[in-house]
Amino acid sequence: MIISPSILSCDFGNIERDTKMLDASKADWLHIDVMDGVFVPNISFGFPVLEAVRKSSKKVLDVHLMIANPDNYLEAFKNSGADYLTVHYEACTHLNRTIAKIKELGMKAGVALNPHTPVNVLEEILPSLDLVLLMSVNPGFGGQSFIPSTIDKVKKLKDLISISNSNVLIEIDGGVNLETGRQLSDAGADALVAGSFVFNSPNPTQTIAELKDL
Numbered sequence: 001m002i003i004s005p006s007i008l009s010c011d012f013g014n015i016e017r018d019t020k021m022l023d024a025s026k027a028d029w030l031h032i033d034v035m036d037g038v039f040v041p042n043i044s045f046g047f048p049v050l051e052a053v054r055k056s057s058k059k060v061l062d063v064h065l066m067i068a069n070p071d072n073y074l075e076a077f078k079n080s081g082a083d084y085l086t087v088h089y090e091a092c093t094h095l096n097r098t099i100a101k102i103k104e105l106g107m108k109a110g111v112a113l114n115p116h117t118p119v120n121v122l123e124e125i126l127p128s129l130d131l132v133l134l135m136s137v138n139p140g141f142g143g144q145s146f147i148p149s150t151i152d153k154v155k156k157l158k159d160l161i162s163i164s165n166s167n168v169l170i171e172i173d174g175g176v177n178l179e180t181g182r183q184l185s186d187a188g189a190d191a192l193v194a195g196s197f198v199f200n201s202p203n204p205t206q207t208i209a210e211l212k213d214l
């Protein structure tokens with residue numbers, strides 16, 4: 001299981017300390033949530049924070065764009081250090097072009113789906129993707145409860161991926177803890193994002209190790 005702790009729940013006054021803690025942990029990726037107050041009803045942070053994380057981390061940076069018009073910023077995210085760049089299906093009118101551009105810039109390309117969006121909308125584009133991010137909460141905030149129907153969605157996506165003969169990773173984001181993580185692992189998820197469960201635990205390093213063992 002790939003574990004991608006979300007820095008949205010870190011202490012931003014001590015971001016270097018928290019990033020170094022994650023870097024020394026068993027986390028595989030660091031999940032970076034960018035929110036613009038338009039696509040989602042919240043604003044998080046932008047390029048300077050991503051650049052600061054890039055400077056103090058050697059991990060893969062897994063950047064989740066919850067923004068309108070992501071096409072305008074793809075190159076800037078590459079220059080700020082993104083390794084995986086994930087855009088929302090619901091924010092992209094010309095998704096095929098957006099994905100091609102992300103790959104042309106040398107990043108891995110992901111598409112995120114909101115909880116209400118069915119997985120079959122990705123049927124045509126799956127072979128071009130490196131990652132599908134299924135939202136298991138409505139995007140915009142950390143600390144929300146896991147939407148249980150996500151489990152079925154993972155199974156459906158897994159079937160679509162095997163039919164399309166592609167090598168796409170399935171990542172889940174929102175309300176992940178040891179209990180939901182176990183269900184997601186059984187359903188076939190490859191990567192788990194965890195924010196509040198990691199940062200609100202008494203020992204985040206150990207919590208990451210426990211998630212890693214799922």
Ligand code: DX5
Pocket residue numbers: 006008009031033064137138139140141142143144173174175176193194195196197
């Ligand atoms: C929500 C973000 C998530 C968030 C997850 O919009 O995309 O990545 O950080 O937080 P938890 O794990 O607390 O649900």
Ligand code: ZN
Pocket residue numbers: 006031032033064173193
């Ligand atoms: Zn996210």
